[in-house]
Amino acid sequence: MTTSTTHGPGGRAGTIWREVTQHGLLWPSVALVALLLACGAKSPGFLDVTLRDDHLYGQLVDLLRNSATPLLLALGMCLVIATGGIDLSVGAVMAMSLAVSLTYLDGAADPSSPVTVATALALGLGLGAVAGAFNGFMVAALGIQPFIATMILMVAGRGVAMLITEGQITTVTSPPFKSLGSGFVLGVPTPVVIAVAVFVLVTLAVRRTALGMFLESIGINREASRLAGVKARSTTWTVYVIAGLLAGLAGIVYGAPTMAADANNIGLLRELDAIMVVVLGGTRLDGGRFHLGGLVVGALLLSALERAVIIFELPSQTTPLFKAVVLIAVCVAASPYLRGRLRTPRPGARGAQRPVEVAA
Amino acid sequence: MSRPASLRTRLAALVGIGAALALGACSSGGGADAGSDGGSGGGDLIRVGFSQLGAESGWRTANTESVKASLTEENGFDLTFVDAQQKQENQIKALRDFVAQDVDVIAFSPVIETGWDEVLQEIKDSGIPVVLVDRTVDTSVEDPFVTWIGADFEQEGRTAGEWVAENAPDAKVFELQGTLGSGAQVDREKGFNEVVGEQVIGKASGNFTRAEGRTAVEAALQAYPEMNLIFTHNDDMGLGAIEAIEAAGKVPGKDIQIVSVDGVRDGLQALVDKKFNFVVECNPVFGDQLAELITQVADGEDVPETTVVEDKSFDQTITQADVDARAY
Numbered sequence: 061m062t063t064s065t066t067h068g069p070g071g072r073a074g075t076i077w078r079e080v081t082q083h084g085l086l087w088p089s090v091a092l093v094a095l096l097l098a099c100g101a102k103s104p105g106f107l108d109v110t111l112r113d114d115h116l117y118g119q120l121v122d123l124l125r126n127s128a129t130p131l132l133l134a135l136g137m138c139l140v141i142a143t144g145g146i147d148l149s150v151g152a153v154m155a156m157s158l159a160v161s162l163t164y165l166d167g168a169a170d171p172s173s174p175v176t177v178a179t180a181l182a183l184g185l186g187l188g189a190v191a192g193a194f195n196g197f198m199v200a201a202l203g204i205q206p207f208i209a210t211m212i213l214m215v216a217g218r219g220v221a222m223l224i225t226e227g228q229i230t231t232v233t234s235p236p237f238k239s240l241g242s243g244f245v246l247g248v249p250t251p252v253v254i255a256v257a258v259f260v261l262v263t264l265a266v267r268r269t270a271l272g273m274f275l276e277s278i279g280i281n282r283e284a285s286r287l288a289g290v291k292a293r294s295t296t297w298t299v300y301v302i303a304g305l306l307a308g309l310a311g312i313v314y315g316a317p318t319m320a321a322d323a324n325n326i327g328l329l330r331e332l333d334a335i336m337v338v339v340l341g342g343t344r345l346d347g348g349r350f351h352l353g354g355l356v357v358g359a360l361l362l363s364a365l366e367r368a369v370i371i372f373e374l375p376s377q378t379t380p381l382f383k384a385v386v387l388i389a390v391c392v393a394a395s396p397y398l399r400g401r402l403r404t405p406r407p408g409a410r411g412a413q414r415p416v417e418v419a420a
Numbered sequence: 421m422s423r424p425a426s427l428r429t430r431l432a433a434l435v436g437i438g439a440a441l442a443l444g445a446c447s448s449g450g451g452a453d454a455g456s457d458g459g460s461g462g463g464d465l466i467r468v469g470f471s472q473l474g475a476e477s478g479w480r481t482a483n484t485e486s487v488k489a490s491l492t493e494e495n496g497f498d499l500t501f502v503d504a505q506q507k508q509e510n511q512i513k514a515l516r517d518f519v520a521q522d523v524d525v526i527a528f529s530p531v532i533e534t535g536w537d538e539v540l541q542e543i544k545d546s547g548i549p550v551v552l553v554d555r556t557v558d559t560s561v562e563d564p565f566v567t568w569i570g571a572d573f574e575q576e577g578r579t580a581g582e583w584v585a586e587n588a589p590d591a592k593v594f595e596l597q598g599t600l601g602s603g604a605q606v607d608r609e610k611g612f613n614e615v616v617g618e619q620v621i622g623k624a625s626g627n628f629t630r631a632e633g634r635t636a637v638e639a640a641l642q643a644y645p646e647m648n649l650i651f652t653h654n655d656d657m658g659l660g661a662i663e664a665i666e667a668a669g670k671v672p673g674k675d676i677q678i679v680s681v682d683g684v685r686d687g688l689q690a691l692v693d694k695k696f697n698f699v700v701e702c703n704p705v706f707g708d709q710l711a712e713l714i715t716q717v718a719d720g721e722d723v724p725e726t727t728v729v730e731d732k733s734f735d736q737t738i739t740q741a742d743v744d745a746r747a748y
Contacts, residue, residue: 117668119642122638222475318630
């Protein structure tokens with residue numbers, strides 16, 4: 061199964077046209093490009109990328125860097141959603157991972173030594189994976205509904221993070237750790253490099269192996285896929301661990317520039333951003349087919365929206381409204397009903413499609 | 421899940437719920453640390469229920485420490501301290517617990533201004549005096565609290581504005597707002613704009629955090645290229661602004677001046693490093709003043725309606741020694 065699909069017979073141009081208009085990514089991409097162009101028109105220089113102190117600089121570079129966190133979260137979320145689940149705990153896991161990493165650094169003799177930083181990173185990622193394993197256990201082994209199962213850590217995770225930081229905001233100084241969030245690799249911001257690497261890894265893992273197909277089959281019909289020989293339980297468990305691990309990584313990348321483990325605010329409501337990115341990327345919340353490529357567009361769109369509010373000199377109070385309007389517009393434009401009206405009837409086309417559901 | 425629920429899965433679900441409850445308990449345990457042995461009611465100790473709103477910044481941490489250090493048993497207090505983790509529902513629950521424990525005085529820093537009518541009425545009916553700390557409430561209950569102690573945010577904004585009017589009368593100001601709707605954001609903005617409102621060319625919220633302060637300033641550098649002064653509603657966002665300004669190849673404190681409110685150690689360090697230009701202190705260490713006030717309230721003495729904690733302000737003449745002496 062691949063992300064793009066070819067449709068039945070018809071002229072070549074017609075096929076391409078249909079593929080473009082039918083593609084789930086069309087409207088999010090159109091919205092993103094339109095938004096960036098609008099920002100460019102409003103504020104000349106917005107689209108410029110320059111080389112400053114041997115690294116790329118510009119609004120678009122900032123945008124990429126700010127998109128890294130939502131992309132990492134959405135990658136894990138997308139896999140979970142493909143199995144018909146959801147992971148509400150990712151925001152809290154971000155806070156937990158950052159808390160454990162920074163608390164370790166805080167207590168270390170030399171917070172700047174590579175070994176210490178590597179250990180801190182491993183601890184943070186490890187905690188993320190453990191949190192994911194806990195979610196996976198609740199969902200896959202105990203059969204609790206994912207919404208409820210992951211809500212436990214969503215609520216309790218911040219408490220755990222508070223325990224780790226003893227209710228305070230732990231701040232440390234460690235340039236190597238900080239560079240994970242604010243440094244550059246060959247002129248490109250480190251978070252962007254990390255996000256791209258993870259994206260490529262996950263894409264290869266699910267598209268070059270059978271994992272992606274297993275996920276989709278579980279999402280479409282868990283029982284049938286189990287009977288067909290798919291190890292539904294362990295596969296489901298695995299995706300929650302991946303989601304937890306990526307959430308931990310996102311927490312570290314997001315929190316590293318500030319070097320402050322703020323258990324209350326790091327990752328707050330990020331789970332909803334992640335779900336929004338998945339939806340914008342054209343993946344439906346009821347499981348089954350998923351589109352990793354769409355996540356990149358979704359994450360960029362989300363960051364661009366937040367930035368556009370300031371560029372257009374709108375008051376910050378309007379940010380949520382602005383997000384909602386774009387989300388509604390994209391979802392309406394991509395809705396099966398509208399697409400059905402736009403498309404030329406084809407033989408063998410599936411008629412009834414359920415409408416896209418949007419969370420929150 | 422269309423699987424028939426066998427006894428085994430039901431049992432398993434129960435185990436899960438048990439685990440959930442245990443974790444939930446952990447979470448509230450994390451908030452309510454140290455000194456939560458309330459209700460023991462020993463001797464002449466004044467039993468105080470204090471509900472702190474959370475730990476959103478270094479300022480709050482210092483405030484919490486100051487309160488805990490002053491309301492000790494040696495000083496004649498039996499303190500039940502509950503951290504609300506920035507959630508109003510936690511705070512309302514804590515207040516109800518205080519009523520149930522029938523403490524002598526309730527003190528709390530409300531996380532937001534509205535939504536307290538019901539619980540304040542309950543407290544009023546129980547006859548327990550309320551001391552508001554740091555923040556205020558907006559309620560329809562009559563005489564909801566005995567007294568208020570805290571900083572005058574509006575005055576802080578005004579002090580910052582006066583510095584700008586005097587030292588940078590031609591500056592184009594970008595205002596980095598705190599969490600929208602919070603008392604500190606509303607009042608600091610009001611005070612500042614009273615003095616130099618016409619100099620403000622743009623505003624955006626950074627939610628009082630470094631990361632969002634940085635993001636907002638990155639965009640603002642593009643949207644308002646002519647800006648040369650940032651007024652930030654707290655130090656943390658200002659520190660984020662420094663990162664954004666430096667990334668843009670400009671010099672914070674020189675190309676773009678920064679005026680901040682709070683005076684936490686990192687902020688004052690930035691002042692020493694000449695990256696901040698002016699910091700209005702918002703003094704969190706008023707535990708001793710609070711202790712005195714609570715004693716008076718418990719004894720039924722008349723207390724002033726408001727007690728304003730004295731704030732200082734610092735400019736770049738501050739020395740490293742001053743910063744190192746900072747407790748928070």
